Amino acid sequence: MLRVTYIEQVRRLIYGGQPSSEAEITVGLVNTWLPQAVGVAAKACYKDAIAIDGINYVNNSFYTTFKTLAITEDEQFLWKVTLPEIPIGIGTSEGISRLVLRDNESRQLSQPIVWLSQNQLTYFQNMRTIPNKVLGYSEGIYVYLKSELILQDYTAQATMISGGLSTDLNSILNVPADYFPIMTEYLRVQLTGERNTLKDVTNDGNDMVRTT
Amino acid sequence: MTVNQVYEIMLYAAAKNLQQGYISPDDFNNKLMPMAQDGYCDYLLGEYQKFQLQRPIAPVQFGQTERIRQSLAPLIYNTVLPVNSTTGISPFPSDYEEVDNMWGQYGFYNIRFIQQPRLQSFYRSTIDPIQQNPVYLLRQEGFQFYPENIGYANLSYVRKPPPIHWGYTQVGDEPPVYDPTTSQDPVWSETDMMQIIVRALALIGVNLQFNVLLGYASDIKNTGQ
Numbered sequence: 513m514l515r516v517t518y519i520e521q522v523r524r525l526i527y528g529g530q531p532s533s534e535a536e537i538t539v540g541l542v543n544t545w546l547p548q549a550v551g552v553a554a555k556a557c558y559k560d561a562i563a564i565d566g567i568n569y570v571n572n573s574f575y576t577t578f579k580t581l582a583i584t585e586d587e588q589f590l591w592k593v594t595l596p597e598i599p600i601g602i603g604t605s606e607g608i609s610r611l612v613l614r615d616n617e618s619r620q621l622s623q624p625i626v627w628l629s630q631n632q633l634t635y636f637q638n639m640r641t642i643p644n645k646v647l648g649y650s651e652g653i654y655v656y657l658k659s660e661l662i663l664q665d666y667t668a669q670a671t672m673i674s675g676g677l678s679t680d681l682n683s684i685l686n687v688p689a690d691y692f693p694i695m696t697e698y699l700r701v702q703l704t705g706e707r708n709t710l711k712d713v714t715n716d717g718n719d720m721v722r723t724t
Numbered sequence: 725m726t727v728n729q730v731y732e733i734m735l736y737a738a739a740k741n742l743q744q745g746y747i748s749p750d751d752f753n754n755k756l757m758p759m760a761q762d763g764y765c766d767y768l769l770g771e772y773q774k775f776q777l778q779r780p781i782a783p784v785q786f787g788q789t790e791r792i793r794q795s796l797a798p799l800i801y802n803t804v805l806p807v808n809s810t811t812g813i814s815p816f817p818s819d820y821e822e823v824d825n826m827w828g829q830y831g832f833y834n835i836r837f838i839q840q841p842r843l844q845s846f847y848r849s850t851i852d853p854i855q856q857n858p859v860y861l862l863r864q865e866g867f868q869f870y871p872e873n874i875g876y877a878n879l880s881y882v883r884k885p886p887p888i889h890w891g892y893t894q895v896g897d898e899p900p901v902y903d904p905t906t907s908q909d910p911v912w913s914e915t916d917m918m919q920i921i922v923r924a925l926a927l928i929g930v931n932l933q934f935n936v937l938l939g940y941a942s943d944i945k946n947t948g949q
Contacts, residue, residue, distance in 0.1 A: 533825055533834045540852040715841040 513692075516681040519543060522696065526703045537703050543678060545702060546685070549695035550574070550675035551600045553687055556694050558602050570606050573688035574673045581668040583613070583657070591657040593668045598653045600673050604629065608650055608672040615666055622646065622666075625657060725917045727909050728902045730757075731890045733921055733941050740940070741930045749890050749900050752924075757888040760924035764916070765885055768796050769822055796882060798911035800824055805867065805877045812872030813865050817881065824880040826860060826867075835860055835869070835877055843870070886911060 513521075519542045523531050531537065554574050561569050578596050586592040599607030605627050613622040625648040628636055633649055648657040655670065657663060676683045687695060710721035731752055738745035747756065793800075799821070805814040826835040838846050838859045846852075846859050847870060854871055861868040869877065891906030910917050918938060925932055932940075 533827075533836065538852050538857070540857070544851050715839070 513685050513689075514681075515543070515546070515676060515678075515683055515685045518685050518692075519546070519681070522699050522703070525696070525700060526707060537707060539681070542699070542703070543681065545699055546675055546695075547597060547678060549698045550673075550685075550687060552698045553691040553694045554600055554606075554673050555602050557688075557691060558606065568603055568606075570602070570673055571688060574686060574691075575609065575671055576674040576676050576686050577610075577669055577671045578674075578677075579614075579667070579669045581670060583663045583666055583668055585664055586656065589658060589660050591659060591663040593655040593657065593670070595650075595653050595655060595670055595672065596677065597674060599650060602673075606673060608655070608670055610671040611648060611655055612669050613646070613663065613666040614669055621669070725910060725912075725914045726904075727888055727890050727907050728904070729941075730888065730910065730917060730921060731902075734924060736940050736943065737921075737925050737930055737932060738928065741932070742928070745930075747928065749892050753887075753889050756924040756927055757920075759927060760920045761885045761888065761910075763923050764920045765796075765799070765821070765882075768792055769882065795913065795916050798913075799882050799885060800880060801883050802878065802880050804829065805879050807867075807869050807872075807874050807877060809873045809875065812869040812874065813863070813867065814869065814877065815866035817879070817883070819883040819886075820881055821884045822882045824882055826880075827878050828858070828874075829876040829878060833857075835874075837862070846870070 516539070519539050522542050523535065523537055523539070526537050527535060554570050557574065558568060558570050561567060561571070581593050581595070583591050583593050593611070595608070601607060610624045612624050614620070615622075623645065625646045626642060628647055628649040630649065636647065646657050646659045646661075646663075648655055650656075655668070674686065676686045712719055712721050731747075731749070734747055734752065734756070735745075738747050801817075801819075803817055805817075807814045823837065826837070827833060828835060833856075835858045836846075838861060840861055843859075843861065846857075847854050849857070858874050858877075859870050860877070861870075867877070867879075887908060888910045889906070889908040891903040891908075892900035893903050894900045910920070912920060918941065922932060
């Protein structure tokens with residue numbers, strides 16, 4: 513389903529039909545709630561996988577590969593990639609599962625980088641290096657790559673759990689259909705909460721919605 | 725319904741219900757019709773005088789049903805407003821009564837009405853940036869748009885009802901004679917015009933039910949004044 517179609521579906525649910533020009537639950541507002549709803553759905557999928565299969569994983573349908581991510585130098589031998597959004601926080605590496613580098617001249621892709629946990633960061637330099645592998649770790653919206661190679665001529669491709677490109681409303685919303693009801697229920701609760709909250713409509717200097 | 729028919733119904737009703745009942749053309753043109761029309765228009769737009777405490781809902785509201793819109797349809801006009809790029813102000817159209825809807829010049833994107841106390845919230849919104857989600861306020865000078873450099877805006881609005889005028893010629897002490905060339909017919913539908921006539925008659929102390937007036941109207945159609 514297109515992101516914009518799902519947003520329209522949610523708005524119609526909240527307004528019980530086509531929203532009017534005065535609607536405060538705007539397309540932009542629903543779009544900002546969507547990553548949270550996708551996170552809730554992915555977490556439910558993760559829990560379902562453990563409950564049903566006994567294995568922790570998130571279904572492939574939740575994953576998106578973002579390409580042509582620029583690589584910039586952060587420190588000596590430390591390179592930085594900015595992700596389109598902060599990966600969701602489930603599992604050790606389910607949030608961002610894979611990152612490869614692309615040589616734009618030869619179009620070759622590197623082998624996936626080896627992820628380090630924050631604990632491993634404290635001692636990995638004392639360990640033997642892994643041949644032909646780039647090590648990396650993620651912090652918030654950034655991925656840091658440890659390498660003596662000059663990486664800024666390459667671009668990165670990151671595969672991570674994401675609803676897709678939130679800035680493109682006409683992109684596909686990467687969620688399997690069986691998890692849409694979880695997202696819809698989450699959004700319905702949040703957005704009807706906003707809609708039903710009493711508003712201070714008087715301009716009297718008091719932040720009050722009721723007077724006695 | 726022509727203005728002559730309106731005037732005849734009112735004369736008929738006045739003659740039947742008032743002693744020496746007569747309505748002069750000047751009273752009809754300058755007092756009764758303007759007041760009755762404006763009153764009915766106000767009723768259709770939603771009389772805020774009838775709001776209850778904490779409940780701003782009138783018995784009849786503009787846009788409430790297709791029927792109410794249908795009554796006001798002769799007064800709903802579209803125009804393109806040029807907006808001063810420095811001040812963001814565009815004066816009201818000369819016949820403007822109330823906004824129906826406002827949208828952008830290119831594409832059907834919404835331009836939202838907001839009240840002054842919420843301006844800073846809308847202006848600084850990062851979720852709905854003002855550049856892509858323009859708003860307008862109502863001011864004495866006209867519409868105040870944000871962002872100011874919006875350029876143009878499409879406005880659908882309810883205009884003031886055009887005057888209803890019974891034009892006539894009069895020779896000496898003879899009764900005035902209807903002159904269609906100097907007259908202006910009402911824009912309202914027949915049933916809405918009946919409501920306006922009921923209001924006009926109430927102003928001269930003739931309080932009729934709508935169905936009684938309908939009877940008068942059919943009397944005039946069948947038998948003449």
